[in-house]
Amino acid sequence: xxxxxxxxxxxxxxxxxxxxxxxxxxxxxxxxxxxxxxxxxxxxxxxxxxxxxxxxxxxxxxxxxxxxxxxxxxxxxxxxxxxxxxxxxxxxxxxxxxxxxxxxxxxxxxxxxxxxxxxxxxxxxxxxxxxxxxxxxxxxxxxxxxxxxxxxxxxxxxxxxxxxxxxxxxxxxxxxxxxxxxxxxx
Numbered sequence: 567x568x569x570x571x572x573x574x575x576x577x578x579x580x581x582x583x584x585x586x587x588x589x590x591x592x593x594x595x596x597x598x599x600x601x602x603x604x605x606x607x608x609x610x611x612x613x614x615x616x617x618x619x620x621x622x623x624x625x626x627x628x629x630x631x632x633x634x635x636x637x638x639x640x641x642x643x644x645x646x647x648x649x650x651x652x653x654x655x656x657x658x659x660x661x662x663x664x665x666x667x668x669x670x671x672x673x674x675x676x677x678x679x680x681x682x683x684x685x686x687x688x689x690x691x692x693x694x695x696x697x698x699x700x701x702x703x704x705x706x707x708x709x710x711x712x713x714x715x716x717x718x719x720x721x722x723x724x725x726x727x728x729x730x731x732x733x734x735x736x737x738x739x740x741x742x743x744x745x746x747x748x749x750x751x752x
Contacts, residue, residue, distance in 0.1 A: 570605045572597050659717045661747045662726055662740055669749050670710045676701060686741045686750035 571578050574595045597603065656664070665684050672681035678697040682690065689695055711731040718725045722742035729735035741750045 567604045568607050570601075570603055572601050572603075574598070658719045658724065658747070662717050662719075662724060663714050665740070665747050665749055666712065666714050666726065666728060670712055673704065673707075674709045676704050684749055686748035687743060688741075688750060689748075 569578060569583050572595075575590065576594070668680065668684050671677075672684065678700045681700060685695075712728045713731075715727040715729050715735050717727075724740040724742075724747065726738045726740055727735050728738055738749065738751045740747050742748070
């Protein structure tokens with residue numbers, strides 16, 4: 567229990583307890599009706615309670631900021647591209663048809679840099695395989711417009727029947743080198 571002087575009395579010094587038999591000064595006003603001079607001690611709020619309160623308040627503020635950011639942030643525009651089969655997912659026939667298309671495109675566009683990697687090593691090793699001879703041969707020829715008629719694969723070699731527009735089909739050998747199909751018609 568602690569001493570609880572009424573508000574109309576002079577304040578008691580902190581921690582002062584009246585001694586036994588103490589009487590208030592007769593010049594002081596009377597105790598208000600219902601006022602209790604002795605009350606239960608309230609547990610003192612320590613520093614730990616203040617620190618915990620501050621941490622809880624900080625946590626609530628942080629959670630509020632995160633929620634506000636998530637709610638107000640625009641939704642990203644996600645565009646999903648359809649998957650295109652990779653070379654390893656394509657069949658041998660599909661890979662060979664792609665090489666035929668690249669061959670035709672490189673020839674028609676006079677693009678030796680695009681032509682060189684799609685032909686086999688045997689062709690690249692030939693003495694006349696160079697950009698000048700490629701361009702000279704290209705000058706004496708029309709554009710290609712060929713289509714694949716059939717593909718016969720036998721291990722790492724294949725025979726591909728190609729037919730130029732308005733022409734006769736002919737067989738072209740292909741070789742698989744380092745996992746890639748190459749045009750190999752020396």
